[in-house]
Amino acid sequence: MDDDIKAACTELGAILAGMRRGVAFTGAGLSTESGIPDFRSPGGLWTRNKPIDYGAFLSDRAMRREAWRRRFAMEEAFAGAAPGRGHRRLAQWLAGGQLAGIVTQNIDGLHQASGVPDERLVELHGNTTYATCLDCGERYELDWVRQRFEAHALAVPDCLDCGGPIKTATISFGQPMPRTAMVRAHELTRACDVFLAIGSSLVVWPAAGFPVEAKRHGATLVIINREPTEFDEIADLVIHADIGDVLDAAAETK
CATH class of the missing domain: 3.30.1600.10 (SIR2/SIRT2 'Small Domain')
Incomplete structure (x- = not known):
């Protein structure tokens, strides 16, 4: 990990230390460490x-x-997958009360497998x-x-x-988004103090609009993704690096 990434992880650790009602918004990049292939x-x-x-x-x-x-x-990839470091860190912060909930685009069930209860998880894409x-x-x-x-x-x-x-x-292309999940995701987003967009390319709408909504309601926006996203310029902190490495390093500094 280079010095710039280390510094960013230290900054992230400080943000996490002050987080009281955070929301993690997760995409396919979180599960690649678990062997689940991404889409794009x-x-x-x-x-x-x-x-x-x-x-x-x-x-x-x-x-x-x-x-x-x-x-x-794809059954072998899904059936054999276990939660990665990112899943476990988020479950830990949720259990510790720093996260109010997790909103995910993922469909693999790995958040539940990491210990996240259904009532604290919003599955936008089923x-x-x-x-x-x-x-x-x-x-x-x-x-x-x-x-x-x-x-x-x-x-x-x-x-x-x-x-x-x-x-x-x-939820397939052309299928209506689940109303209950969308309502809950909006509620969490508007009330959060920190919005962590993790492993999402932020190109699939309407889900991609949640980071913007969080920022408009005063939240600190953090984007952690291997590749740049179109919302990097509005984020308070952007880290392009391995998600597990980043979250582990941030946890050790906060």
């Missing part, structure tokens, strides 16, 4: 597979079959570790879906209760 980097998921639009998923069973094929092809019926909301575990999918020549399973389409509990 070279070799990322979206460079290999064009995202399937929600409307196509609903209207075309072939698109549903492809969506499930992709999900199960969760890929289980599935739901889009019509009646019935929950289905992925093992059941996969057994049906593979046992019937990759036939797409339908809801046992109402016959509706079953989909991972994630």
Whole structure:
């Protein structure tokens, strides 16, 4: 870690020491240490597979079959992943009362695995570790879906209760954002004293608007990401470095 990054980590440590109702806003970069591939980097998921639009998923069973094929092809990465250093640090600060909550774009369930309770976590883009019926909301575990999918020549399973389409509990392109999650995220953002944007490229809207909202309501805005973002210029502190290294170093200085 070079001297400039060390100095920035010391500054971050001072910010964290005074934080009383912080919010962590996390993106895919937080989970790459855990082996979860991100979406936009070279070799990322979206460079290999064009995202399937929600409307196509609903209207075309072939698109549903492809969506499930992709999900199960990624099963090894998701199933074998464990929380990284960043997840554990955020869980620690949440338990210690410095963070009021965590708002995440991630769908991997690693915040919960690190000890974050559901009531303190806002999943803006849903969760890929289980599935739901889009019509009646019935929950289905992925093992059941996969057994049906593979046992019937990759036939797409339908809801046992109402016959509706079953989909991972994630938010796809073209799908409405979850209202309850958005309301809670806005509440946390407007009330926070420090907003930590961690591992997000900050290009997916409306989620990308939360750092701006936090800044407008008087919060100290910190951006930690390997690559620059379009909001770096309005942030109070920007660190382009490994997230686990940065959070560990900041914790040791505060």
